[in-house]
Amino acid sequence: MDTGHGGNLAAVCDQYGWLPEEIIDFSASINPFGPPEKASSTFRESFRQITTYPDPNCRRLRRRLGAVLSVPSDQILIGNGSTELIFLIPRAFSPRSVLIFCPTYQDYEASAQAARCQVQFALLPLAPTVDHFYSALSDARSTIDLVFLCNPNNPTGSCLSTDALAWLIKRHPSVLFVIDEAYGDFVDEESTLLRRPLPKNVIVLRSFTKIYSIPSLRLGFAIAREEVIEKLNRLKEPWSVNGAALSVGECLLEEKAFVEKSRIRIRKEREFLFDQFKRMTDLEAIPSETNFLLIQRTDRRSVEPLKQSLIRKKVLIRSCRNFRGLGRSFFRIAVKKRDENRKLVDLLKERMQ
Template sequence: MMPIFEHGGELEKLERLGISPENLIDFSVNLNPLGPPEELLRTLRERISEIALYPEPRSEALVAKLSEKLKVPRGNLVVSNGSNQLIYAVYRALRPGRVLILQPTFSEYRKAAALCGTYVIDFVLSPEDGFSVPLEELHKALESSDLAFICNPNNPTGSLLERELLLALVRRFPDTTFVVDEAFSDFSDVPSSVVGNVLEFENLVVLRSFTKIFSIPGLRLGYAAAGENVASALREQIEPWSVNRLSQLAGEIVLEFEQFVEQTRGFISEERDFLFSGISKVEGLSPFPSHANFLLVRCEALGASSLQARLLEKGIFVRDCSNFVGLDGHFFRVAVRKREENERLISALSEVADGSESPHGPGHGLARRQEPDNHCIVQDILSGRI
C-alpha cells in the first residue's frame, strides 16, 4: 500500500517499502535542479570544523548583510531556521482570530493556524478558471480576516498575483496582516517581490527562503521582512541559536551569487516551457501555466495515486496533490529538472497514457473524462454561516 505523502521529497517513506531513492528521479521536490553552487559546497567543506563553535544567537552578521543587500533596516529583518519556522511564529506573535488562506496552497499555513486555535477561511480557487482570483469575493472575505496567507508564486499551482494587485490589497485592508510567502519568487520571470515594501506597510510580512533557489533544504535557512513592530514580535517567538553556524555562513555566502540566480532563472524558464509543451501533448494530461520551478498537472481519467505508482515502477517519483485543499485525486505536481530527466518523465507519461503500462493492457491509459463543475468556493464566508 502506498504511504501518504504530506510534502514533496519524502523519500524515506519509500525506503520503508524497499524502494531505494538512489534509483529514483525525484520530481516531487521543488529544488533548483542545478544543485547547490559549487563555491558554497567548497567553502562549507573548508570550514566544517566550525561546527565546534556556537552560532550567533540572532544571526547578526547575516542580518547585516541582508540589510545592506535589500536596503531594509536590520530591525525589520528576522532570520530563521527555514521559512517554515516563521509561519508558526507569525501565528504565535499575532494571535489572529481568523485567517484567510488562498487555496490550494502549502498545507503548513493551515496546520499552524490549528495549533493557535485560529479560525481558517479557505478561499478556494477554481482550476476551471486557471486559479485566477475573483477580486470582489476576495474583498468580501478579507473584510472579516485578521490575517491572510498568500504564497506567491503559489505552491502547487504556480500561479502568480501581480505585484501591484497584491500591494493594492495590502493598502485597501490595513486591519488585515498579509503574509506573502515568496519561497519560489526567484524562479519567476515576472518581478513580483514586495520585500522592499515592508517599510511602507505595517500590515505586510514577507517570507523568503534560501532552500529552493540554492538547493540547500538540509541547512534550513529563511528570513522575514516586516514592519519593525511585527518583526520584533516575530523575533521574540524564535529561540536564540536556532540557526546553526554553517547555515548562517551559507546565507552570507549565497547573497553574493546573483549570477547563479540569473542563470537558474533562465534555465528554469527554458526547461519549464519544454516540460509544459511535452506534457501538453500527452493525451489526458493538462498542465497549468506556472511562474515557478514546477508544474501542476490535471490527470483527466487515471487517479494521481495510480499514476504515481505506475511511474514509480519506472524510477520516477511525482507529487500526488490529492491532499491539497481544493484539489481532488486527479492532480499531480512535477518539478522542473534537467533536460534528460524531463525527457524521461514525458516518455514515461506517454507510455502510461498509451495504456502499455496498464494491467488491463493497451487502451486503458489516460482516457479523457468529463470534469464536474467546480467553481470558486469561499468556505462559509459568502454563505453567511459565519
C-alpha cells in the same frame, strides 16, 4: 487533513531499500542546477566552527541580507527554513480568524490550527486575478485578522504582480498579510514586495531552499517593519539556525549570476515540459510562472496508480490529493534537467496510452 510534503525520499528509500541518488525526485520543487559550487566549500569550512555556538541573532547574515535588499537589518528575522516562521507568526499575533486561499501550501492551515485560530478557506480558480482575492476577503464569514498568500502559489504556479498585491493590501489595512515568496526567485518578472517600502500590515517570507538547492540546511527569512520583527523575535526559539546554514547563507548572497542563469535554464525546461503536455490528450498542464507544473488527468481518475507505477521506475511525482480544492486527479512535478524531463515524459506517455 494530510499535511504531507513532497520530497519524502527517506520514506521511499526505506520502503524499497534504495539509495537517494538512485531516484529522480520530481516531487520536491528544488533548483536542479544547484547548489552553487561555493556553497559546498563554505559548508566544509564551517566545520571549523563546530565547537562554538552560532550567533542566536544571526547578525552577520542579517546585515548582508539588509545590504543586498536595501532593508535595515532590524527588519529581518532569520529562521530554520521559512516553515519555522510560518508556524511562529500565528503564535506571535494570536489572530482570531485566518483566511487561506486554496489550493495552496498546507502548512498555513497547520500553523493556524496549532495556534488555535479559526480558519476560513476561499477556493479560487487555478489562475486567479487580484479581483478573486479581493472578493474572497469581502465575502469572508467574519472579520479576518490574518491572511496567508503564497506568491508564486504552490502548487498552481500562478503569480500576482507587485502592483496587484500592493493594491489588495492597501484596501485591507486592518488585515495582516503574510506573503510567502518561497518561489519568488524563479519568476522572470520578479513579483516581490521587497522592491518597495513595506506597509505595517505585511510580512514577506523568503527561502534559500528552493533557488539555491539547500533543503537540508533549512534557511529562510522574514522581512517586516521593526515592531513586527520584534514581536516575532520574542517568541522565536534561540539557536534555531545552525552555524553551517548561516555561513552558507552569507556566501549564497554573492551568487546573483547563478540565480539569473538558473532562472533562464528553468524557464527553458518548463516551456519544454509544458509543450510536451500540450501534445498529450490524457494529461493537462496548468500554466506556471515558476519551477513546477500542476498536472491533471483529463479523465479525472486518481493519479495514485500512475504514481505507484512511476515509483517502480524510481521516479517520484507529487500527488495533490491532500491540497484543498484539487483532489485525486492532480499531481505536481518539479522542472528538472532535460534528460530527466525527457525520461518523465516518456514514462508518462507509456503509462497513459
